[in-house]
Amino acid sequence: MDESRPLYDQDIHSIVLWMPNWIGDVVLTLPVLQSLRRAYPTARITAVVKSPSDELLLGHPAINTVLLLPSGSNSGLRERIKFARSLKKYQFDVGIIFPNSFGSAFLLSLTGAKYRLGYNTDGRDIFLTHPIPTTDYLKKSQYRVEYFFKIFSPLKMDVPDTVFSPVVKQEGDISIREALLNTGLDEDEEFITLHPGTSKLERSWHAERFGILCQKIFKEDGKKIVLLGTQSEEKLLNRIKNYCPPDRVKIIPTMNLRVLAGVLKKSRLFIGNDSGMMHLAAMVGTPIVAIFGPGNFGTTGPYMAPENCEVITENYSCSPCRQRFFKECKPSQHNKPYCLEDITVKNVYEAIQRLLKRI
Structure with a gap:
């Protein structure tokens, strides 16, 4: 990748998505992910998600690979750090983080994704190459699909889909x-x-x-x-x-x-x-x-x-x-x-x- 060119003009082959924690929020990312797939039709897109939301993403046309975030007795910080570091083998070009927490941005940084996009909340700028500005007002008032879509602003994407792709095969x-x-x-x-x-x-x-x-x-x-x-x-x-x-x-x-x-x-x-x-x-x-x-x-x-x-x-x-x-x-x-x-x-x-x- 040529670092002298803006991100929207880069050749992107591999993307990791650190998905939201709640089922409803995962659903509200899907119109955005469908737009992402259109923009990068040949990219390998990997979703990191909690159970049971993985069931919605398996086989979804926007997603190639679904990885389960450690949970239960295996969800301590040490286990999550180990998991995040294990993702380096995928050699991600871009990482996208949906949750606003400091910890999730830290874990994304351990994946080795070259470019990392997320909101600049809670001092997370140190983990992101492309911190996206937001405000407390927008966090509380902006419709979630629009809020999630804004994270992708450095990329070349059109507007989110108005309908969902089928998930029931x-x-x-x-x-x-x-x-x-x-x-x-x-x-x-x-x-x-x-x-x-x-x-x-x-x-x-x-x-x-x-x-x-x-x-x-x-x-x-x-x-x-x-x-x-x-x-x-x-x-x-x-x-x-x-x-x-x-x-x-x-x-x-x-x-x-x-x-x-x-x-x-x-x-x-x-x-x-x-x-x-x-x-x-x-x-x-x-x-x-x-x-x-x-x-x-x-x-x-x-x-x-x-x-x-x-x-x-x-x-x-x-x-x-x-x-x-x-x-x-x-x-x-x-x-x-x-x-x-x-x-x-x-x-x-x-x-x-x-x-x-x-x-």
Whole structure:
């Protein structure tokens, strides 16, 4: 590579991507990565990512190789340093870092990538050859796809794609069919998916309200509902299921993210909180009713055409929330922030009806 030429004019053959930590953020990088692949169609692009997000990237047309970041008992600093140094054998021309942490920039520098791009937060300039300027305001307010795209500004790329490339391959259809049949659903039967969980309880709408909403959907519309969640959310899912006849509400247990994406794609619409599951639904083009309490939909809303989603939020004077729960606001009687407490079953059901009329 000729160091006298700007980076956008270099011959780039190998790129490493240090991916975000959360599933939703990984999804929101994909339109940018599709643009990256168009700009460098023959480059070998490697993604370093945490489990289970690797399941989304395996076989993705923008990615050649997926490497798992050490986790669990093998995720200490020593193990991560050893892992990062082991990547030198790939001889990366360019390294891109999505997380804003000091530690992630340090690890990227150990990979031997000749040029390293990332935001200039937290004193990370010492590890980056191309620190990208940003501000606290942009970190908190800029839509994530645009925020991630700006990291690539030294490269020759066009705008991010407006649609996602398919991640569900034909070979996954059998697993998707089995997942539906195991819950008693025919492959062509219409259903609605609902995910009541989030990473924090304070961001999750009330289980009781989800249950009453399921009752109303069943009584008024007669539609079957499939509840989605992780193993840790099993009690929550069963609480909601108990509000309706067992043959009308089904639970699909934890599954591979690619199979989950396939189930979401077959769904008539998705209902849920601001979560990674919501972004998976957007990724496969399923219409969405998203409940945003303290979350900022202007920053992390679903990446899809506005007519395909309904975002329910209370725009209070303290919005967008800094999510320092109950240090800057008082909890409701249900231990929720009032921006979530004040979203009613009626609000959500009416949003569902508006969306169903449009799709």
